[in-house]
Structures are given as C-alpha cells and as structure tokens.
Amino acid sequence: MTTLVWFRQDLRLADNPALHAAAERGPVVPVYVESFADEGEWAPGGASRWWLHQSLSALARDLAHRGSRLLVARGSPLEVLIALARECGATAITWTRRYEPAVIARDTRVKEGLRDAGLDAQSFNGALLAEPWTIANQSGRPFQVFTPFYKQLLRQLEVPEAIPAPTALLPPAQWPSSLPLDALALLPRIDWYREMAATWTPGEAGALEQLERFVDTALDRYRDARDRPAIPGTSRLSPHLHFGEVSPWTIWRRIEAAHAERGIDRAESRASKYFAELIWREFSHHLLHHFPHTPTEPLRTEFARFPWHEDARALGTWQRGRTGIPLVDAGMRELWATGWMHNRVRMVVASLLVKNLRLDWRHGARWFWDTLADADLANNTQGWQWTSGCGADAAPYFRIFNPVSQGERFDPDGAYVRRWVPELADVALAHIHAPWLAPSPPRDYPPPIVDLKASREAALAAYQSLRGR
DNA sequence: TGAAATGTTGGGGCG
DNA sequence: ACGCCCCAACATTTC
Numbered sequence: 001m002t003t004l005v006w007f008r009q010d011l012r013l014a015d016n017p018a019l020h021a022a023a024e025r026g027p028v029v030p031v032y033v034e035s036f037a038d039e040g041e042w043a044p045g046g047a048s049r050w051w052l053h054q055s056l057s058a059l060a061r062d063l064a065h066r067g068s069r070l071l072v073a074r075g076s077p078l079e080v081l082i083a084l085a086r087e088c089g090a091t092a093i094t095w096t097r098r099y100e101p102a103v104i105a106r107d108t109r110v111k112e113g114l115r116d117a118g119l120d121a122q123s124f125n126g127a128l129l130a131e132p133w134t135i136a137n138q139s140g141r142p143f144q145v146f147t148p149f150y151k152q153l154l155r156q157l158e159v160p161e162a163i164p165a166p167t168a169l170l171p172p173a174q175w176p177s178s179l180p181l182d183a184l185a186l187l188p189r190i191d192w193y194r195e196m197a198a199t200w201t202p203g204e205a206g207a208l209e210q211l212e213r214f215v216d217t218a219l220d221r222y223r224d225a226r227d228r229p230a231i232p233g234t235s236r237l238s239p240h241l242h243f244g245e246v247s248p249w250t251i252w253r254r255i256e257a258a259h260a261e262r263g264i265d266r267a268e269s270r271a272s273k274y275f276a277e278l279i280w281r282e283f284s285h286h287l288l289h290h291f292p293h294t295p296t297e298p299l300r301t302e303f304a305r306f307p308w309h310e311d312a313r314a315l316g317t318w319q320r321g322r323t324g325i326p327l328v329d330a331g332m333r334e335l336w337a338t339g340w341m342h343n344r345v346r347m348v349v350a351s352l353l354v355k356n357l358r359l360d361w362r363h364g365a366r367w368f369w370d371t372l373a374d375a376d377l378a379n380n381t382q383g384w385q386w387t388s389g390c391g392a393d394a395a396p397y398f399r400i401f402n403p404v405s406q407g408e409r410f411d412p413d414g415a416y417v418r419r420w421v422p423e424l425a426d427v428a429l430a431h432i433h434a435p436w437l438a439p440s441p442p443r444d445y446p447p448p449i450v451d452l453k454a455s456r457e458a459a460l461a462a463y464q465s466l467r468g469r
Numbered sequence: 470t471g472a473a474a475t476g477t478t479g480g481g482g483c484g
Numbered sequence: 485a486c487g488c489c490c491c492a493a494c495a496t497t498t499c
Contacts, residue, residue, distance in 0.1 A: 227470085347470065386470085398499040399471045406471090456472085460499055 002027040002090040002172045004081060007070070010096035010126045010244035011055045012204040013062055013165035017124040018094040020163045027170040029088050030063055032056055033081070034074035034184045038106045042295065042377050045370035047339035048242075050193045051202050053186035055243050058203025060181065068169035071178040077106070078113040085119055087176035093119055096126035096244065099285050100377045101292035129157065129248050129282055132289030142290035144299075144392040149286065150279050154270060159252060195337040196373065200239065207240035211251060215258045223273045229331070229342035230416035235274065238374035239340065241281070248278060284382035287392050295381045296362065298390035306390070307462050308360040315363055317449055318353055321421075324448040326433050327407040328352050330420035337420075339373030344410055350387040351401035356455040358462060361388040389463075397463040400456050407433030421445070 003022035007030055010016055022028045036043035044052060060070035073080045081093055093114055098107065107123070114121040125131050130153050136142060143149035187193075201209065214235045218225060225233025240246050252275070259269035269275075291299055298304060317323055321332035331345035341349070346368075353364045365384040369375045385391025389399070411417055414432035418425055423445040424435060431438035436447050 344470080351471090395470070396499085400499090401470095402472060457499095463499085 001025045001092060002029060002088060003092040003094060004085055004088075004090045005030045006077070006081060006093055006095040007032045007059065008095060008244075009098055009242065010247075011059045012207070012245050012247070013059075013066070014204065014208075015126070015163045015247040015250045016096070016165075016244075017126050017163060018096045018122075019166065021122065021124065022092070022094045023166045023169055025092070027172045028068060029071065029084065029090055029172050029176070030059075030068060030169075031071040031073060031081070031084060032059075033077045034072075035077050035106075038077070038102060039100070040102050042100060042102065042369070045372070045375055046188060047193075047196065047371050047373040048375050049186040050188065050196060051200070051239055051243065051339070051373045053181065053184070054197075054200075054202035055245060056181055056186075058205065058245075062204060063169065066166060066169045068171060069175060069178070071176060072181050072184065073179060074184060078110045081110070081114060082117050082119070084176050085117075088172040088174055090172065091120060093121045095123050097123045097131070098127070099132060099289050101288070101295075104289075126247055127244055128285055129153065129252065129278070130286075132286045135286060142286060143283070144287075146280065146283050146393045149283050150276060153279055153282060159256070160249060162250065162253060193339075196339045199338045199340070200373065202239070202243070202245070204245045207237065207245035208250075210236055210240060211246060211254055215254060219255065219258060219274065220262070226273070227344045227410050228416075229334075229345050230411055230413070230419070234343065235277075236340070238376075238379075242374045242376045242379075248281075251278065280382075281379060284376075284378040287382055288378040291392075294385060294391070295365075295377055298361075298388070299385060299392050300390045300394070302466055303388070303390035306466060307358075309358045311357070311359060314357050314449060315353075315359055315367075318349070318357065318359075319367055322446055323352065323450075324436065324446040325352065325403050325452075326414075326417040326421055326424055326435065327403045327411065330417045333420045335368075335371050339371065341372070342416075344406070345416075346383065347387060348401050348403050348406050350384060352403055352450075354384075354388045355397075355400045355459040356450045356452060358455075358459055361385065361390070397466075398460055400459060402452060402456075404434045404452065 003025055005019050005022045005028055010018065013019060056070065063070050071084065084090070085093065111121045111123065135149065135152055137148065214237065218233050222233065225231055237246065237251065241248065255274060256269055288294060318332065321329040321336065323329055327345065328349050331341050331349045335341040350364055353359050354361045361384045365380055368380055382391060386394045389395055389397030407417065414429055417432055423442050424432060427435050427438055427442060435441050435445060
C-alpha cells in the first residue's frame with residue numbers, strides 16, 4: 001500500500017510516527033504543500049520562511065539518501081493531496097498534527113475531504129509531550145496556571161520508545177511531478193540572511209548536532225548560565241523544535257540519559273530547569289488550544305480596555321534597536337541579524353515596549369512573528385501575554401523590568417551589549433548599561449527614548465485605572 | 470522569570 | 485559596661 005506522508009512542521013526522519021506508520025505499510029511518497037493562505041495573518045514571516053527553505057532542502061537531501069524524494073507543491077492541500085494520490089496510486093495519507101486554530105480547522109476539513117475521496121487519512125502526535133486535550137485539572141477544565149499544569153504533565157508522563165529513522169524508503173511505482181523548491185520563493189530577493197546562515201544549521205542533522213552541543217557544553221550549568229545572554233548557556237533548539245526537526249521526546253530521552261550518566265537521580269533529573277522550559281512550550285500549546293482567540297485578544301478580559309499608546313515612531317525605534325537603552329538595542333539587533341534573541345533579553349525588550357513605552361503587546365508579537373526564525377504561534381502569544389500581564393499565569397502588570405539593572409545582573413561584563421551595539425565599544429564598564437550617565441556619552445548612540453523611572457510610574461498608574469472600575 | 474520602598478536586625482564606633 | 489546612633493544587610497511589603 002502506497003502512502004503519502006504530508007510533511008508540515010515535522011521536518012525529520014527520526015522519531016516521526018507519521019512517517020513510520022507509512023513506511024511500515026509499503027512505498028512512501030513524501031510531500032510538502034505550501035498553503036500559507038490557509039494560515040491567514042499567521043503565515044510564516046521572513047525569518048521563518050528562510051528557515052523553512054533550508055529545512056526543506058535538508059529534508060529533501062536526507063530523503064534522497066534513503067532512495068526517496070521530497071515532492072513540493074503549493075495550493076489547497078486537499079486538492080493537491082487527492083491529485084497526488086491519484087497520480088501515484090496512493091491509498092493512504094499520514095501527517096503530524098499541528099495546533100494553531102486556523103490549521104486545526106483546515107486540517108479537519110482536509111481529513112473529511114480525503115475520507116470522502118476514499119483515502120485512508122490518519123494524523124499523529126509528533127510534536128508534543130502531551131496534547132492539549134489530554135491534560136485537565138480536577139474539575140476537567142484546562143489549566144491556566146503553569147505550576148499545576150507542570151506537575152500534572154509530569155505525573156502522567158510516559159516516555160515512549162524512540163522510533164528510529166527508516167534506513168530505506170520504498171519508492172512508489174511512479175513518482176508524481178513536483179515543483180522545484182525554489183518555486184516556493186521562500187528566500188527573500190535581497191540577501192539579508194547572511195548572518196542567519198552563519199549562525200544556524202537548519203535541518204534534522206543540525207538539530208541533533210545542536211542537541212549534542214547543548215548536552216556537552218551547557219546542560220550542567222543551565223540553571224545559571226541560561227540567564228546570561230553573552231554566553232551560549234541555552235539550548236538554542238527553539239527553531240529546530242518549531243519545525244519539528246527534532247521531536248521533544250528525542251530531546252527528553254537524551255537529557256535523561258545524560259543526567260543518568262552523570263549520576264543525577266531520576267527525581268532530580270525530572271525537576272531540572274530545562275525540562276520545565278520544555279513544559280512551558282507544552283503549556284503554551286495547551287493555552288492556545290483551549291483559548292484560541294488569544295493570538296489577538298488578551299486572555300484576561302479587563303485588558304481589552306487598557307490605555308495603550310499609539311506611537312508608530314517609538315515602535316520603529318524599538319524595532320530598529322535605537323532606543324538608547326543598551327540591553328534592549330542589543331537584543332533587537334541580535335534578533336534582526338540572527339532571527340533569534342536570548343530569552344532573558346526577550347523579556348526585557350518586551351517589558352520596555354508594553355510597560356515603559358506602553359505600546360500594545362500585539363505590535364511586539366507581530367514584529368517577533370516576522371523576525372524570529374523560531375516564531376511559533378503558541379509560544380509567541382503566550383510569551384507576549386505573559387510579559388504584558390494580560391495572559392494566563394502572567395507576570396503581574398506591576399512587574400516591570402529595569403533594563404539597566406537587568407543588564408548589570410545578567411550581562412555584568414557588558415560583553416553582550418558590546419557585541420551587538422558597536423557604538424558602545426569604548427564606554428567604560430561602569431556606564432555600559434546606562435551610557436547617558438557617562439561623563440562623555442558616545443555621540444553616535446541616541447539618548448534613552450524614555451525616562452525609565454517616570455515611564456514606570458506612568459505604567460503603574462495606567463494599570464491602576466483598570467482596577468479602579 | 471521584578472523593582473523600589475519600607476521595615477527589621479545586628480555589628481561596630483563612640484562617648 | 486552601656487546606650488545610642490549609624491548603616492549595611494536582609495526581609496517584607498507594595499506597586
């Protein structure tokens with residue numbers, strides 16, 4: 001029996017239940033269908049499209065090494081898949097589930113349509129440790145606070161056996177026609193991605209390499225080093241995870257094995273900070289599934305009438321990394337150059353935007369969507385609502401980061417700021433996070449866009465106005 | 470995964 | 485020896 005494998009955000013061969021199920025039954029026809037129109041306003045942004053191009057091209061190579069191919073098409077998945085199935089005599093289709101509201105609606109229609117057409121359509125979980133509908137609190141409702149969600153997930157966690165990558169894939173009797181990958185025009189016409197290309201290796205091999213690098217060089221000191229943006233103390237797996245180049249289970253098993261080798265007992269292993277971060281990703285998907293309006297609406301409804309400012313100039317200054325606040329500008333420039341920003345710095349730049357500048361969090365979420373290679377609707381929505389204080393288990397609104405003291409705490413030698421803000425290369429360490437206080441501030445670096453103390457107080461007052469009613 | 474203001478404690482200098 | 489003050493360090497409260 002020939003099976004189409006519809007690749008989406010599971011761009012890997014190992015630990016891929018949809019591919020495995022197909023390969024067990026006979027010939028496999030792997031296919032990617034560009035159908036961004038179905039994703040509406042959350043079609044992939046520029047950085048994500050660059051990554052997707054690289055990742056698809058890596059997947060095509062990996063498939064070729066196993067005697068197979070990656071077919072590329074664009075348009076309505078239902079029509080494309082039915083046509084391809086006819087062309088190559090496939091009778092079944094498998095894929096890995098996604099959780100974005102628009103995609104769920106689309107996939108439901110696709111599954112019905114395929115079955116109406118007499119095809120065997122089957123979807124699998126290949127992206128989450130626990131799918132959103134498998135976890136509920138005592139009263140059967142979704143969790144809205146992280147810690148009880150985290151504990152419940154750990155309680156019911158059962159690590160499945162790894163599924164090895166198939167060593168060979170049977171080709172169909174006849175390969176259907178395919179577009180060349182370039183026809184999807186995922187790469188920008190202007191070459192702005194040089195630094196991204198130098199920073200990342202998209203694709204399954206790159207993902208597994210990065211996992212090994214993390215385990216070898218950063219896992220042991222993760223708890224403290226993960227907050228230091230100047231050093232590679234985080235996993236840097238987020239874009240790989242978003243595109244499914246590595247499964248969360250592969251990561252989980254690898255970390256558990258490393259802990260075991262290093263004499264860390266099971267309880268301590270389970271309690272590790274890195275696992276908690278993986279489970280934040282699960283929590284984000286849980287929230288997006290149960291509260292599908294949250295990409296555009298605050299979960300806490302009173303925030304619908306929060307007095308946001310509208311200031312296109314300030315937004316542009318923040319986006320370009322010209323706020324005059326070193327840690328913020330460093331982060332925004334790291335994002336622009338590499339398609340990624342250290343998580344500690346994401347919280348700081350977000351706090352400045354929504355609290356000190358008091359711009360609507362949706363402007364920030366939109367900018368991150370277009371510039372992050374790891375842009376993920378669940379994580380991005382959750383992260384912005386958390387910072388803004390309008391989400392589930394959110395930082396209270398009055399929790400306002402001071403980018404100067406955050407810089408002093410987490411970039412104590414100024415290395416991160418100096419790396420991304422070259423105008424500050426010669427500023428003394430004492431003033432690196434607040435150069436406007438230096439005896440002679442650098443001339444080519446702007447003064448701060450806001451007074452941190454005054455804007456903090458104004459933000460608190462705005463928050464009070466919500467509570468007063 | 471906050472910061473700043475306010476309160477408390479205790480060591481040490483000093484008359 | 486003692487009380488007093490200062491202030492750093494820490495804890496608590498507030499936003």
